[in-house]
Amino acid sequence: MDVPFCTCDDLTCPYNPVNHDRGCVPCIAKNLREHEIPTCLFNAVSPDKLPEDADDWSWGSFARHVQAHPRASARS
Known part of the structure; x- marks a missing residue:
């Protein structure tokens, strides 16, 4: 699935949107489970x-x- 704002360059990660059709949901769910922040942030x-x-x-x-x-944080 194409997610234009995804900046993760780990294309081997099974949670990366390029490897399935569920968008960011698997990545966010995995990060919440592991108390982590996604690469894109x-x-x-x-x-x-x-x-x-x-x-x-x-x-x-x-x-x-x-x-x-x-x-960098203040620019947003």
Whole structure:
């Protein structure tokens, strides 16, 4: 399924909308279950996810990401 605003570049992820016809629902459900934030929200703040954070998609990691990119967050 084409989801124009999806910025996740992990095309091997089974939850990525390019791999099924259910849009963002599987991704959001998975992230809620695992207490994580989807990649698209990290990318909306700033696309430069730091390598040391690459495997931490937690709510706390997202809060730190937002704090580290205050100007990017204010543009929205």
